[in-house]
Structure formats: structure tokens, C-alpha cells
Amino acid sequence: MSEERCMDWAEKYRPVSLSGVLGNDAAVKALRKWAETFGSGKKAAILYGGPGIGKTSAALALAHDMGWDYIEMNASDQRTKDAINKVAGSASKTGTFGGTNERRLLILDEADNLHGNYDRGGEAAIINVIKNTNQPIILIANDFYALSKPLRDAAEPIQFRALLSTSIVKALKKICAAENIKCQPEALMKIAERTNDMRSAINDLQAAAMGREEVTLADVSTGERDVPESIFKVMGLIFRGDDPGKARRAVMDLDESPEDLIGWVDENLPREYHDGDLERGFDALSKADLFLARVRRRMDYGMWRYASFMMVAGVNRARKRRYGGYSKYSAPTYWQKLGRARGTRAVRDSLAAKIGKYCHTSKREARAVFIPLLRVLFRDEGYAVGITARLKLEEDEIAFLLDAEKSSKKVGKVYEKSRDLIEKEVEHEIDVFARFAPKEPSAHKVEETAAEPAAEPAPKPKRKRKTARDGGEVPAPAIVVEPLVEEPKKEEAPSEPKRQRTLFDF
Numbered sequence: 001m002s003e004e005r006c007m008d009w010a011e012k013y014r015p016v017s018l019s020g021v022l023g024n025d026a027a028v029k030a031l032r033k034w035a036e037t038f039g040s041g042k043k044a045a046i047l048y049g050g051p052g053i054g055k056t057s058a059a060l061a062l063a064h065d066m067g068w069d070y071i072e073m074n075a076s077d078q079r080t081k082d083a084i085n086k087v088a089g090s091a092s093k094t095g096t097f098g099g100t101n102e103r104r105l106l107i108l109d110e111a112d113n114l115h116g117n118y119d120r121g122g123e124a125a126i127i128n129v130i131k132n133t134n135q136p137i138i139l140i141a142n143d144f145y146a147l148s149k150p151l152r153d154a155a156e157p158i159q160f161r162a163l164l165s166t167s168i169v170k171a172l173k174k175i176c177a178a179e180n181i182k183c184q185p186e187a188l189m190k191i192a193e194r195t196n197d198m199r200s201a202i203n204d205l206q207a208a209a210m211g212r213e214e215v216t217l218a219d220v221s222t223g224e225r226d227v228p229e230s231i232f233k234v235m236g237l238i239f240r241g242d243d244p245g246k247a248r249r250a251v252m253d254l255d256e257s258p259e260d261l262i263g264w265v266d267e268n269l270p271r272e273y274h275d276g277d278l279e280r281g282f283d284a285l286s287k288a289d290l291f292l293a294r295v296r297r298r299m300d301y302g303m304w305r306y307a308s309f310m311m312v313a314g315v316n317r318a319r320k321r322r323y324g325g326y327s328k329y330s331a332p333t334y335w336q337k338l339g340r341a342r343g344t345r346a347v348r349d350s351l352a353a354k355i356g357k358y359c360h361t362s363k364r365e366a367r368a369v370f371i372p373l374l375r376v377l378f379r380d381e382g383y384a385v386g387i388t389a390r391l392k393l394e395e396d397e398i399a400f401l402l403d404a405e406k407s408s409k410k411v412g413k414v415y416e417k418s419r420d421l422i423e424k425e426v427e428h429e430i431d432v433f434a435r436f437a438p439k440e441p442s443a444h445k446v447e448e449t450a451a452e453p454a455a456e457p458a459p460k461p462k463r464k465r466k467t468a469r470d471g472g473e474v475p476a477p478a479i480v481v482e483p484l485v486e487e488p489k490k491e492e493a494p495s496e497p498k499r500q501r502t503l504f505d506f
Ligand SMILES: Nc1ncnc2c1ncn2[C@@H]1O[C@H](COP(=O)(O)OP(=O)(O)OP(=O)(O)O)[C@@H](O)[C@H]1O
Pocket: 009, 010, 011, 013, 014, 015, 020, 021, 022, 023, 050, 051, 052, 053, 054, 055, 056, 057, 058, 140, 142, 171, 198, 199, 202
């Protein structure tokens, strides 16, 4: 997979210009107006609303459209009074570093998170900067009312609302086209309906499209699990709480195994912690993982207690600073991939069972030897149709052998033709059966007649040839021609040697 394809798509497809910010037309309009009339109104704007709906993108796009220089201060930067004054204060008053009179926009992300230890005094400093600046400032917040009244009064509030599914689908479609991925419209709709957050919708699309040319509804549906509300609370207690004991007790009430819980912590830890906290957090998590490995190896479930201690209390204590703002926790993304792999494994196994039954071989051998060979044979449509008919393969099994999507034309064609073939053979069987059946046959006679056509009297059974062990010739293997439908059982059918079939029997 190319490096380009591995990039975070939410970042790669961040709109460059305001015209690319979908939905929220009123907010975008208000923002543009604030910028175009800058100097006559408030010097700061507060963009507020839920996560992942385009607030930061709109601020960056505005700077691009207005040709403004910009500087960003995120929650991970130290936003003390001094730092803010240094970055924003003097620079915003005196113009750009270049000394020209061009505008320079200060973007302050997570402005509703200026209360922690690190950001002590930050809010007062911002109000001060707004009063004295001659440069535009944009504050970004999830919760407007988490900002102090003086700060709210000092800036122009612009609300961003949750996005409609139609806006999300529109953005996802564009991404699919740019990435050259076919995507079922129902799959995009399914992704969009699950959220009103564009970022997580793009992340879901990227996870579903990993390693594929087409994304189907099944790809986005697999891996979904019922997630109990309480897991989110536990995540909050682990990452943000002050009491590791409380977090442990909450985990004990939770119906999650440590194997699943570690996935949750692993997925969300980088969204919460930064720098040294992140490093210490992962260190604690790696120790939890070691205990889990010992549980698996020694079947000693007593060690679960140490594993959960490290992933809960260990991760909680790894944090040396406070984090605020809204965090959206999500289930481990590898569940989705696992779900997909589990589906593929089930198809492979059912295929192996069919081959094993036909060729009198084990499923393991069918998987290891026959499936790779069938994949080669399936390159020829004739073989593909014949084998599909003979083994009565289903569409997902054909797709597996053709390495194609189940809904693709290729798979549909092989499936249709194989069903035609089966029908023809059935008709032929009925024909043969009817032609040689007496008018009012007794059940016994029907079977006899059908088994031995009168037109061509059955040759007398040959005398058994001597085998190699008897000191004679080795018999040539009989070619087994089986009807596609089951024949009526013969009462005394000549016993055919049961041998392992080979691929040439197809
Ligand atoms: N309205 C939108 N139109 C187009 N793309 C969007 C929109 N909203 C979000 N995105 C996509 O989602 C990503 C994240 O969006 P953005 O950073 O603007 O969210 P936000 O509202 O600032 O959320 P947060 O508060 O979590 O940072 C962007 O990089 C972009 O790809």
C-alpha cells in the first residue's frame, strides 16, 4: 500500500478553502463576514460546537481565503499567561514578524480548556490580548458556556451545528473518488448515519477501505459490537480521574474482559495523553500486555488482576498533567479488521469442507493444497464454472477464489453460468431416467432399469484383475463421473473403489 494511502485521510482531505467546508453554511457565511469587516467589529470570534464538524478546518480555510498568515496554539502547547502574551500579545499588536501590516490570525484551539494547571492565567491573558490587539483571533471550543462571561462577551460567537448525513456522504464520496475506491452508496450512508462527526466518519471509511478496491455494506457493518455506555465512563475515569481506586472499582463492575479493555485503553490513550504522559502510559500498558500473555500461556487467570491493575491504575498514574476539552472515545479499530478477517476465515473453511468432502481429503489439506490450486484454475472461466457447479459453491466462496468482491460482475457471471449448468445436467438426468423407465415400474425395477440402460446392455462384470500385491498389474484408477444431482440409490450397486479424487476429476 502506498504511503499516500496510509496517511490519515481526515488530515489529507481537510478542506483548503471555505467553499470546501460542507454543511454549516450560516456559520461559514458569518465567519467570512467577520473577517471581511475586520476592524469594525469584535476582534475575536469564537467558533463553537461538537467535535469533528469543521471548526478548525473553517479557521484554517479562512486564513487561506483571506491570504492571512496564521499561528495556532493547541491544548498540547503550554498556554500560560506568559506564553500567550509572548506568542500572541506582542506579535498581534505589532503586525507580522516580517514587520508588514498584513494580518496574522491567531487560532486558539480548545479554548474551553484553559483552566488546567498548565493554562493557569491563560483566559485572563486572552481577554487582555483581545482588548489590545489589532490582529484577528479565533477561539475554538466545544462548549461555549465553559468559557467565562467576559471572554464570551469579548468575542463574536459563531455556532457550528452537527452535520447532516447528506453532507457527510458528500464528503465521503469525494474521498472515494480521489482514492479511486468503489463504494456502495448504502455503505457510505451506513457510515454517515452512525455519527454526525465528519472526522470519525472519514476514519471509519479509511478503516473499511484498508487494502481494498471496493467498500461494501458488509465491510462497514462487520466488527460492530454493542458498546455499553459505561465503558465510556470508565475511559474517563482512567484518563482523567484523580482516583485510580475508583477507576478499578468501575472496571470490576464492567462486563469487559481485560483482553477487550486493553484494546480500548490502547485505542484511546494517544487521543488523551501527550509527550511524557503518553510514553509512561504506553509503558504501563505494555506491562499489562505482558501479564495477559502469561495468562494465555499458563492459563493462570489470577494474573488478570495484575494486568488490569497496570492498564487502569498504571495508565491513570502515568498522567502528570491535566487534559480538558471533549474527547470522543471509540472502540478498538482492530475489531473491525478482525471482524472482516473472521468473515473471510469462515468462507475459506466452508470451501475447504466442500473440497474435502468431494476429494476425500482433510480440511487442512484442502486449505493448504487445493485452494491455492483452485485459485489458479479459476483464472479460466470454463474451469471456474465447472468447479462451481460440481462443488455447488456459493457466491462468497467464488469471490474468495477469484479474489474479488462478492457483488462483482465476475462472481455473478460464474455463479449464473454454474447454476445453468446444474439445471442442464438435472434435465439431462431426468431425460435419461424417463427414457429408460418402464411405464408402470415397481420401485425395485425403476432402480434397476435406471441404473442399467436397456439400449446398451451393461457389460458383464470383468473378472477382477490381479493386483500388484497378487503379482499382477496395478489397476488403472477408475474415472468417476458423478451426476450433479444425487442418483437414486441402487440396491446392489457395484462397489466402486473409494479413492481420493484429484483436481483432474474436475
Ligand atoms: N464541515 C466539514 N467539511 C469538510 N470536511 C470536514 C468538515 N468537518 C470536518 N471535516 C473533516 O474532519 C476533519 C476534522 O475536522 P476539524 O478539525 O475541522 O474538526 P473540529 O470541528 O475542529 O473538531 P475538534 O474540536 O475535534 O478539533 C478535517 O480534517 C476534515 O477532513
